[in-house]
Amino acid sequence: MSINWLRVVFPSIIKLPPPLPLRYSSPSSCSCFSSVVVAMSYDKELTAAKKAASLAARLCQKVQKSLLQSDVQSKNDRSPVTVADYGSQALVSFVLQQEFPAEFSLVAEEDSKDLRKDGAQELVDRITKLVNDSLASDESYSVTLSTEDVLKAIDSGKSEGGSQGRHWVLDPIDGTKGFLRGGQYAIALALLDRGKVVLGVLACPNLPLTPINDQHSPNNEVGCLFFAEVGGGSYMQPLDSSSTVKVQVSGIENPEEASFFESYEAAHSMHDLSSLIAQKLGVKAPPVRIDSQVKYGALSRGDGAIYMRLPHKGYREKIWDHAAGCIVVTEAGGVVMDAAGNPLDFSKGKFLDLDTGIIVTNQKLMPILIKAVRESLEEKASPL
Ligand SMILES: Nc1ncnc2c1ncn2[C@@H]1O[C@H](COP(=O)(O)O)[C@@H](OP(=O)(O)O)[C@H]1O
Ligand SMILES: [Mg+2]
Numbered sequence: 001m002s003i004n005w006l007r008v009v010f011p012s013i014i015k016l017p018p019p020l021p022l023r024y025s026s027p028s029s030c031s032c033f034s035s036v037v038v039a040m041s042y043d044k045e046l047t048a049a050k051k052a053a054s055l056a057a058r059l060c061q062k063v064q065k066s067l068l069q070s071d072v073q074s075k076n077d078r079s080p081v082t083v084a085d086y087g088s089q090a091l092v093s094f095v096l097q098q099e100f101p102a103e104f105s106l107v108a109e110e111d112s113k114d115l116r117k118d119g120a121q122e123l124v125d126r127i128t129k130l131v132n133d134s135l136a137s138d139e140s141y142s143v144t145l146s147t148e149d150v151l152k153a154i155d156s157g158k159s160e161g162g163s164q165g166r167h168w169v170l171d172p173i174d175g176t177k178g179f180l181r182g183g184q185y186a187i188a189l190a191l192l193d194r195g196k197v198v199l200g201v202l203a204c205p206n207l208p209l210t211p212i213n214d215q216h217s218p219n220n221e222v223g224c225l226f227f228a229e230v231g232g233g234s235y236m237q238p239l240d241s242s243s244t245v246k247v248q249v250s251g252i253e254n255p256e257e258a259s260f261f262e263s264y265e266a267a268h269s270m271h272d273l274s275s276l277i278a279q280k281l282g283v284k285a286p287p288v289r290i291d292s293q294v295k296y297g298a299l300s301r302g303d304g305a306i307y308m309r310l311p312h313k314g315y316r317e318k319i320w321d322h323a324a325g326c327i328v329v330t331e332a333g334g335v336v337m338d339a340a341g342n343p344l345d346f347s348k349g350k351f352l353d354l355d356t357g358i359i360v361t362n363q364k365l366m367p368i369l370i371k372a373v374r375e376s377l378e379e380k381a382s383p384l
């Protein structure tokens with residue numbers, strides 16, 4: 001995939017600038033890193049994160065191609081988890097610990113509790129083989145992990161995060177339901193520094209390199225890697241190549257021309273409420289329903305202009321479902337807020353304390369979107 005070709009498909013993209021060792025973070029309404037400070041360079045961390053996420057993406061692709069019934073388990077909350085979720089988490093955890101042995105803290109979705117139960121040995125063996133095969137495909141690691149090493153690597157993700165120090169934040173497969181359907185999913189990895197998201201990587205193995213819903217696309221290759229570092233912009237590259245392009249959110253100012261993303265799963269986001277909001281905005285296009293933080297990646301390159309996530313009452317969002325996506329969109333010029341217009345706060349541990357839901361769009365559309373969300377919520381609360 002040549003950069004020139006990508007530039008034709010995504011007119012907003014430009015060539016990768018040389019990395020700067022020290023940067024000023026932007027004073028914009030960036031909800032991931034909002035104050036004007038002299039920012040550290042996280043280039044070494046970004047390189048390691050891209051490598052870890054790419055390796056994990058390869059592991060997931062392999063599993064998705066030959067998914068066995070026995071590969072899928074049900075967690076306590078009845079959500080699915082697969083050998084690929086565990087394998088991806090073990091792999092990313094192992095790679096990051098190799099790269100940063102001195103300072104390592106990881107907040108990740110999965111743990112090994114169910115894998116340590118009677119009868120799980122076959123599953124653990126399969127995960128261990130997947131992880132070792134993936135490591136063997138990379139020249140930098142000449143190790144073979146034991147099953148116990150793999151379980152330990154998975155459990156290294158038990159940190160609580162918070163406002164002090166640095167913490168990696170990982171969703172080893174975001175959109176497991178999409179993964180099982182053969183649809184969209186992402187490996188989402190971010191770094192928190194003193195409670196702020198300072199870098200994010202989204203590996204999206206099934207996302208076309210060309211815009212979603214582009215019927216006339218000359219190319220149907222899939223597999224995108226999005227990445228962003230605070231103050232440095234957002235970039236995309238094919239998962240299997242290093243030809244990097246800068247991405248930017250859509251510049252649409254008229255909501256009637258906007259299209260919006262939402263969860264594929266109606267259980268994850270209230271489709272009736274987003275439909276009411278879209279109606280108020282005058283949005284004409286039907287919703288684009290896809291799984292996972294792929295929505296943030298697609299939005300960051302202007303595939304659509306709005307993402308609405310409005311969970312049903314009582315659901316608490318976790319930081320790993322949004323940290324990487326948030327910085328990818330913010331560094332591409334977008335804004336990520338809760339439904340009341342507050343920036344997301346990643347410094348409070350595993351959970352995000354939100355008012356109602358999460359909305360994402362460009363700077364011009366955000367005030368209009370917040371107003372439509374507020375009016376729709378009021379209408380829903382007291383119907384005529
Ligand atoms: N009832 C619910 N409401 C909102 N989100 C939910 C949910 N149950 C699970 N989720 C989260 O929704 C994520 C997928 O988001 P999306 O709907 O955008 O695909 C899941 O991530 P995992 O697949 O990593 O478990 C899970 O964390
Ligand atoms: Mg998730």
Ligand SMILES: [Mg+2]
Nearest residue numbers: 109171173174
């Ligand atoms: Mg997950």
Ligand SMILES: [Mg+2]
Nearest residue numbers: 079080109176
């Ligand atoms: Mg899950």
